[in-house]
Amino acid sequence: MISAPDRGSAFTVILPLGKLEQAPEPPSPVAGLSCLVIGPQAGMAADIALHLQQAGADVLRAPDLDALRAFPKPLPALWVWVLEFTGVPDLANMRDAAHQIHGADLNFLLVQHLSINRGRRLKPRRLAHDVVQVDGNLLTRRRILEAVAVAAGRAVAEELPTIQAQRGRAVQAPSREEAQRQGRLILVAEDNEVNQLVIRSQLEIIGLAADLVPNGQLALERWASGQYGLVLSDLHMPVMDGYQFAAAVREQEARRILARTPIVALSAAAQRGEAERCRAAGIDDYLSKPVSIERLKETLEKWLPPVQSETQVRSGEPAQGGNRATNVHLDLDVLKALVGDDADLIATLLQEFRLRSVPTADALVSGFAEGRLEDVGFHAHKLKSSARSVGALALGEACRQLEAAGKSGDREKVATLLPGFEDELDAVLEAVDRCMADLAMKGKEGNTR
Numbered sequence: 001m002i003s004a005p006d007r008g009s010a011f012t013v014i015l016p017l018g019k020l021e022q023a024p025e026p027p028s029p030v031a032g033l034s035c036l037v038i039g040p041q042a043g044m045a046a047d048i049a050l051h052l053q054q055a056g057a058d059v060l061r062a063p064d065l066d067a068l069r070a071f072p073k074p075l076p077a078l079w080v081w082v083l084e085f086t087g088v089p090d091l092a093n094m095r096d097a098a099h100q101i102h103g104a105d106l107n108f109l110l111v112q113h114l115s116i117n118r119g120r121r122l123k124p125r126r127l128a129h130d131v132v133q134v135d136g137n138l139l140t141r142r143r144i145l146e147a148v149a150v151a152a153g154r155a156v157a158e159e160l161p162t163i164q165a166q167r168g169r170a171v172q173a174p175s176r177e178e179a180q181r182q183g184r185l186i187l188v189a190e191d192n193e194v195n196q197l198v199i200r201s202q203l204e205i206i207g208l209a210a211d212l213v214p215n216g217q218l219a220l221e222r223w224a225s226g227q228y229g230l231v232l233s234d235l236h237m238p239v240m241d242g243y244q245f246a247a248a249v250r251e252q253e254a255r256r257i258l259a260r261t262p263i264v265a266l267s268a269a270a271q272r273g274e275a276e277r278c279r280a281a282g283i284d285d286y287l288s289k290p291v292s293i294e295r296l297k298e299t300l301e302k303w304l305p306p307v308q309s310e311t312q313v314r315s316g317e318p319a320q321g322g323n324r325a326t327n328v329h330l331d332l333d334v335l336k337a338l339v340g341d342d343a344d345l346i347a348t349l350l351q352e353f354r355l356r357s358v359p360t361a362d363a364l365v366s367g368f369a370e371g372r373l374e375d376v377g378f379h380a381h382k383l384k385s386s387a388r389s390v391g392a393l394a395l396g397e398a399c400r401q402l403e404a405a406g407k408s409g410d411r412e413k414v415a416t417l418l419p420g421f422e423d424e425l426d427a428v429l430e431a432v433d434r435c436m437a438d439l440a441m442k443g444k445e446g447n448t449r
Contacts, residue, residue, distance in 0.1 A: 028055040028056045028057075028145065029055075029145050029146065029148075029149035029154050029155060030052055030055050030056065030057040030145050030148050030149055030152070030154075031055065031056035031057065032056060032057070032058070033052075033057045033058065033148065033152055033154075034057070034058045034060075035052050035057045035058065035059050035060070035081075035082055035148060036059075036060045036061075036062065036068070036081045036082065037049040037052070037059060037060070037061050037062075037082045038061075038062050038063070038064060038065065038068065038081060038082065039063070039064075039082075040063060041061070041063060044136055044139070045061075045082075046061075048082055048139075048144055049061055051141050051144050051145065052082075052144070052145070052148065055145050057148070065094070065097045068097065069097065081094070081098065082148060082151075123143075123146075124143075124146060124147035124150045124151075132147060132150050132151040134147040173203075173204050173206075173207045173208060173209050174207070174209055175209065176209045176211075178209075179208070179209035179229075180227050180228075182229075182305065182307060183229040183304070183305045184208065184209075184229045184230075184304050184305060184307070185209055185210070185211070185227055185228050185229055186203060186208055186209070186210040186211075186228065186229065186230050186231070186232055186300070186304075187210070187211055187213070187219060187222055187223060187227075187228040187230070187231045187232070188200070188203075188210050188211065188212045188213070188231075188232045188233075189212075189213050189214075189215065189216055189218070189219035189231065189232070189233040189234055189237065189242065189245065190212065190214070190232075190233075190234045190237070190266070191214045191215055191234060191237045191238060191382075192234070192356075192382060192385050192386050193352060193356050193386075194349060194352050194353050194356060194385075194386035194389055194390065195234070195289065195385055195386060195389055196212050196214075197348065197349055197352055198290070198338055198339060198349060198389050199212075199232070199266075200212060201338075201339045201345055201349075202291075202293050202296055202338060202339060203296075205293060205339065205340060206293065206296065206297045206300070208300065208304075210232075211228075214237070214238075215237045215238055215239040215240055216233065216237055216239065216240030216241055216242060216244055216245030216248075217239045217240040217245075218239075219231065219233060219240075219245055220240065220245055220248050220249065223249060223261065224252070226258075228261065229261070229262075229304055229305060230261065230262045230263075230264065230300065230303055230304055231245075231249070231261060231262070231263045231264070232264050232266060232300075233245055233246070233263060233264070233265055233266065233283075234265075234266050234267065235265050235266070235267040235274070235278070236267065236381060242265055242266075242267075242278075242281075242283070243277070243278075243281045243283075245263075246263050246265075246278075246281045246282045246283045247281055247282060249261060249263065249282070250281075250282035262284045262285070262303035262304075263282065263283045263284055263285075264283070264284060264285045264286070264287060264299060264300065264303065265278045265283045265285070265286045265287065266287050266288075266289050266291070267286070267287075267288060267289060274286070284303060285299055285302070285303065287299060289385060289388065289389065290334065290337075290338055290388055290389045291338075292337055292338065293337075293338065293339075293340075329392060329394060329395070329424065329427040329428045329430075329431045330390070330391050330392055330428055330431035330432060330435065331391035331392075331393060332346065332391050332435065333391065334388075334389075334390070334391035334393065335349060335350075335389070335390050335391045338389065343439050343442060346435075346439065347436055347439045347440070349389075349390060350390060350432050350435060350436055351436065353386055353387075353389075353390045353392075353432065354429060354432050354433075354436075356386065357383055357386065357387070357425070357428075357429070358429070360379050360382055360383045361379070361383060361421075361422075361425055363375065363379045364376055364379035364380055364383070364402070365418065365422070367379065367406075368406075368411075368414055368415070368418060371411075373405075373406045373407075373409050373410075373411060373414060374406065374407070375406070376402060376403075376405070376406030376414055377402075377403050377404075377405075377406030377407035378406075380399045380400075380402035380403035380406055381399070381403045383395075383399045384396050384399035384400050384403060387399060387428070390432075392424075392428045392431075394424055394428075395421075395424045395425060395428050398417065398420060398421040398424050399421070401413075401417050402414060402417050402418070402421055405417060
């Protein structure tokens with residue numbers, strides 16, 4: 001010890017330390033994996049590629065999906081695509097690109113920069129049978145390797161919480177390959193991004209595997225592979241609608257002498273006589289959106305072949321979190337009736353709704369200002385469907401009225417309805433923001449306990 005007046009003291013302690021044995025380096029969880037990293041050449045995607053290479057993975061790089069399509073063929077048998085996103089990824093486009101390039105189904109790891117704290121994102125989470133998500137804001141080398149290993153099936157992911165069914169049990173969805181083997185793989189054709197998330201979540205809760213495409217033309221191409229036991233199709237889509245899709249399927253079945261594939265229609269229009277028109281087009285059953293889990297399960301099980309072996313089930317605690325109805329503008333009980341009480345999933349769907357609704361509403365208003373009333377009807381129909389799904393019922397009704405006025409060419413009626421529509425949309429977006437902030441706060445509180 002050295003001490004001096006008005007200067008303080010300095011203490012020196014010498015401790016004998018024995019030499020520690022170096023722990024053996026654990027085997028790399030990604031050694032030998034073929035990985036494609038998609039993202040900008042500089043930044044996180046480059047870091048991810050470097051970590052994977054150093055851990056023994058074979059890595060191919062591409063800045064985006066369009067650049068990948070231009071790569072010389074054939075490409076190596078890639079097991080995992082690692083994609084860096086700052087918004088909401090287009091899963092249907094990713095899957096289509098994988099089929100075009102590889103002619104096979106692949107596994108995807110989404111590295112997303114999440115804009116709200118939804119809790120429990122430190123670990124990779126499986127969102128679908130072929131999709132794993134991890135938060136890009138919190139990545140470390142170990143987390144990157146773990147997430148890729150999960151996507152490749154070499155490690156177990158934290159599952160997206162299942163919703164406790166009324167009998168207290170939730171069915172675990174089979175793998176895509178097992179569902180195809182049993183003839184129970186479902187093809188979903190739906191162009192609305194919010195509805196895609198809702199339907200995908202519902203099917204996972206029920207315990208069914210599915211592929212999603214955004215229009216009837218892509219659905220027809222996928223259906224032709226013969227992999228699907230049932231098609232769940234929206235009726236009003238771009239490129240090819242549900243009626244045209246069903247007619248094309250029935251024509252090919254007759255010409256090629258194929259077994260009939262059940263087609264179940266989904267529609268938010270609820271127009272008089274639509275169910276009869278569906279049957280006339282060769283559609284086997286009809287559901288109005290939004291559809292409850294119980295009704296969806298009942299209808300799908302009516303048309304799907306029975307399970308060939310006992311489905312694995314598991315018991316679980318009731319999901320925690322979530323809000324009651326925020327106010328008259330946003331009734332979360334409607335959304336909970338579709339997907340359950342999982343706060344993370346509700347936040348994801350609300351975030352997606354907010355992201356998609358604003359440009360859709362802008363396009364609607366622009367269509368009116370430029371005299372394109374058919375655009376008013378089109379965008380009002382699109383927003384109507386997603387508004388009803390998240391519980392914005394008054395906004396959905398305003399959209400329904402605008403859709404009818406736009407399709408009938410009633411400019412005066414559209415002009416009368418627009419101010420109320422815009423006021424209601426603003427109120428809904430404010431309610432969505434409050435709800436998401438509340439869910440984020442609850443997630444933080446849960447993490448500190």
